[in-house]
Amino acid sequence: MVMPRRIFPRSVTARLVASYCLLLVALGGAFLAVTVVSFRYFTRHTMVEALAMRDREIWTLAQETINNPARLSDLIERRFSPESQNRFIRIRVGEKVIYQSGDPDTGAFKASEVPWLSPADGPRTAMFGKLLLYSRAYYAPGLGPISIATGVSYRLAQAVERRLLVSLLIGLPMLLVVAALAGYVLMRRALTPLETMIKAAESYTFSDPRQRLPLLGTEPRIAALGTALNRILERLDGAYSHVSRISADAAHELRNPLTLIRGELEQVADGRLAPDEAARTLAGALEEMNRLGATVDSLIVLSRLEGLPSRRRHAPVDLSALADQTAALAAPAAARKGIELARVQGAPVMVTGDGEQLAQMLSALLDNAIKFTPEGGQVTVETGEKDGLAFLAVEDSGIGIDPRHHERVFDRFYRAQPRRGDKSPGLGLTIVRAVAAAHGGRATLRSVPDMGSMFRVDLPLAEEEVEEALERAGFSGL
Numbered sequence: 001m002v003m004p005r006r007i008f009p010r011s012v013t014a015r016l017v018a019s020y021c022l023l024l025v026a027l028g029g030a031f032l033a034v035t036v037v038s039f040r041y042f043t044r045h046t047m048v049e050a051l052a053m054r055d056r057e058i059w060t061l062a063q064e065t066i067n068n069p070a071r072l073s074d075l076i077e078r079r080f081s082p083e084s085q086n087r088f089i090r091i092r093v094g095e096k097v098i099y100q101s102g103d104p105d106t107g108a109f110k111a112s113e114v115p116w117l118s119p120a121d122g123p124r125t126a127m128f129g130k131l132l133l134y135s136r137a138y139y140a141p142g143l144g145p146i147s148i149a150t151g152v153s154y155r156l157a158q159a160v161e162r163r164l165l166v167s168l169l170i171g172l173p174m175l176l177v178v179a180a181l182a183g184y185v186l187m188r189r190a191l192t193p194l195e196t197m198i199k200a201a202e203s204y205t206f207s208d209p210r211q212r213l214p215l216l217g218t219e220p221r222i223a224a225l226g227t228a229l230n231r232i233l234e235r236l237d238g239a240y241s242h243v244s245r246i247s248a249d250a251a252h253e254l255r256n257p258l259t260l261i262r263g264e265l266e267q268v269a270d271g272r273l274a275p276d277e278a279a280r281t282l283a284g285a286l287e288e289m290n291r292l293g294a295t296v297d298s299l300i301v302l303s304r305l306e307g308l309p310s311r312r313r314h315a316p317v318d319l320s321a322l323a324d325q326t327a328a329l330a331a332p333a334a335a336r337k338g339i340e341l342a343r344v345q346g347a348p349v350m351v352t353g354d355g356e357q358l359a360q361m362l363s364a365l366l367d368n369a370i371k372f373t374p375e376g377g378q379v380t381v382e383t384g385e386k387d388g389l390a391f392l393a394v395e396d397s398g399i400g401i402d403p404r405h406h407e408r409v410f411d412r413f414y415r416a417q418p419r420r421g422d423k424s425p426g427l428g429l430t431i432v433r434a435v436a437a438a439h440g441g442r443a444t445l446r447s448v449p450d451m452g453s454m455f456r457v458d459l460p461l462a463e464e465e466v467e468e469a470l471e472r473a474g475f476s477g478l
Contacts, residue, residue: 016191020183021176028172036165043157044132048125051134054080054087055150059138062091062148066140069098076101088114088131088151094144108153117149130155197226261285314439316462317358319349319390320383326359327381330366338375341366344382349390350462353439361435364428365394365455372453373398389441390461395454401447409445432457 058076065072072091076082082089082101086108091099103111109131117124117135124135128151135149197213212233213226264285268278327343334341351358362381369379377397384391401409410433429443436443436457447453 016187017180017184020187021180024176024179028176032165032168032172035168036161039164040161043161047132047152047154047157048134051125051132051150051152052123052136055134055136055148058089058091058148058150059146062146063140066093066098066143066146073099086153086155088133088149090114090147090149092147092149104153106153106155108155109151114149114151118147127154130158193222193226197222197229201229261289314352314354316350317353317355319351319358319392319459320346321348322355322358323362323381323383323392326362326366330363330370333367334370334379337370337373339370339373340378341370342378342380344380346382346384349383349385351390351439351459352462353459357435357438361432361457362392362394364432365392365457368428368455369394369396369398369453372396377452385461388461389458391456391458393454393456395452397452400449400451400453401445402449403447410443429455 057079061075061079062072065075076089076099080087080089083103084105086104086106087101088104088109088111089099089101090097101111103109109129114128114131114133117126117133122136126133130153131151132154133149133151135147138146138148140146193214200211200213203211212230215223215226215230264281267273268281268285273281324343327341331341366379366381373379373396379397380393380395382391382393382395410429432455433443436459439459441457441459443455443457445453445455
């Protein structure tokens with residue numbers, strides 16, 4: 001199949017110059033037409049005014065000599081010299097011509113062929129070949145209407161008009177060529193920063209993620225475009241660094257258990273282990289597999305939470321009731337460790353969110369608190385409303401966290417105080433922060449070593465259906 005050829009060039013500069021030239025051609029054509037028409041109108045209007053003045057001068061002379069044609073003819077010849085000046089003069093009294101000039105010396109027109117132009121209704125103007133004729137009627141007592149017609153050859157004006165047209169037809173294209181060349185140079189200079197930015201963008205690679213588009217000496221709008229693109233590159237750089245860090249952390253976390261599982265399975269496969277040792281080895285491999293499964297599940301949850309936001313499953317959720325249910329599920333684990341799990345009761349607190357994700361967030365906080373609280377300690381769960389926000393707080397009397405770790409406790413796979421035998425993937429608090437961010441909130445930590453920690457999550461209150469939910473819960477009077 002033959003593809004149609006492009007009408008316009010693909011280069012931005014060439015397309016801009018082509019558009020610029022088309023505009024100049026249109027403006028040049030309009031200027032040519034307006035100039036020629038204006039010149040023609042001005043020339044004819046000026047000549048008609050001159051003929052009208054001459055006509056009045058002739059009438060002034062004729063008033064005193066209208067009864068003496070010879071005298072009148074002599075005065076006109078001496079005053080206006082019609083034949084030598086390419087002029088035409090005719091005076092009629094009624095139907096009788098008392099004076100008519102002869103043919104001009106240049107032969108521009110034939111005086112005898114100039115037709116009669118009746119000025120009965122006022123001054124009249126007409127063109128007869130190369131002659132511009134003006135005629136007007138005057139009245140004298142006892143003589144009736146007197147018609148005076150004056151004319152002049154239009155040949156000179158037409159010659160000037162032709163020269164003007166030729167000059168414009170030659171000069172305008174030359175001017176357009178010069179303007180096009182100048183426009184091309186100016187466009188190239190104006191777009192040079194953009195071309196530089198394009199080359200820099202094409203050379204951008206993740207091997208040098210800190211590379212940015214140059215902005216020195218650029219036009220303000222191009223500079224604004226470059227700034228916006230640099231911000232996009234910064235976000236891409238941050239996302240790439242984040243993904244690289246996650247990949248490295250995940251590979252590090254998965255490598256050790258995979259190595260252990262492979263080693264244990266190789267021992268079983270050799271067949272040199274006793275049945276009870278093989279069973280223990282398989283049990284250890286199964287435990288590591290469970291840890292791997294938990295890590296993968298947590299990574300999947302994080303990828304969903306940190307991906308494109310979706311509120312399709314968000315609905316009004318009573319944070320207080322959710323805390324009651326989740327604390328009840330965590331109570332057996334706390335009892336087995338000899339830890340008191342307390343729940344501070346309060347009024348219903350409505351938020352808009354995904355109940356399952358919020359429950360997972362609270363479970364992660366409770367697991368973390370129970371894990372790092374020694375036997376005989378206490379874990380407290382509290383919900384409420386403060387400063388226009390709903391809050392969920394989990395406080396423990398555990399070992400606490402050193403201040404130098406506060407900034408990183410929510411990072412992936414980060415363990416502030418690794419404990420011997422701890423098989424958790426280190427993603428619980430990361431999920432807490434991700435769930436809070438997905439619901440428009442934030443998670444914070446307050447902790448003192450050897451005195452305990454308090455994790456608090458602030459969430460926006462539900463904007464709709466809050467009053468209705470409170471009434472259904474029996475708190476309409478609050």
